[in-house]
Amino acid sequence: MDVSQRQGGWVGLIVLLLALMVVALLAQTVLKQYGLLPGTARPATAQGSRIPGVAAPMPLDVSSPEPTPGNAIERARGVESMMRQDAANRDKDVDAATK
Numbered sequence: 876m877d878v879s880q881r882q883g884g885w886v887g888l889i890v891l892l893l894a895l896m897v898v899a900l901l902a903q904t905v906l907k908q909y910g911l912l913p914g915t916a917r918p919a920t921a922q923g924s925r926i927p928g929v930a931a932p933m934p935l936d937v938s939s940p941e942p943t944p945g946n947a948i949e950r951a952r953g954v955e956s957m958m959r960q961d962a963a964n965r966d967k968d969v970d971a972a973t974k
Contacts, residue, residue, distance in 0.1 A: 907914035 903912065906912040
C-alpha cells in the first residue's frame with residue numbers, strides 16, 4: 876500500500892475537525908452579537924439594532940392596566956387558562972343549543 880492511501884482517512888478527519896472549529900467560532904460570534912451569550916457585544920438600543928435586518932426590542936409599556944407576564948411560563952399559564960375558559964364557554968353553548 877502507498878503511504879498516501881493509508882493516511883487518507885486521518886487527513887480527512889483532521890480537515891473535518893478544522894471545519895467544525897471554524898463553524899463553532901462563527902456560531903459563538905453570532906450568538907454573542909444577538910446577546911444570547913455573555914460577551915463584548917452590546918444589546919440593541921431603542922433607536923435601532925446594531926445587526927442589520929433585526930429590529931430593536933419594543934420598550935415596555937408600564938401604563939397598561941394589566942401587566943403582561945414577563946416569562947414564558949406565566950404566558951403559557953395565561954394561554955392555558957384562556958383556552959380552558961373558551962372550552963367551558965363552548966360547552967355551555969352546546970348544552971344550550973341541544974336543549
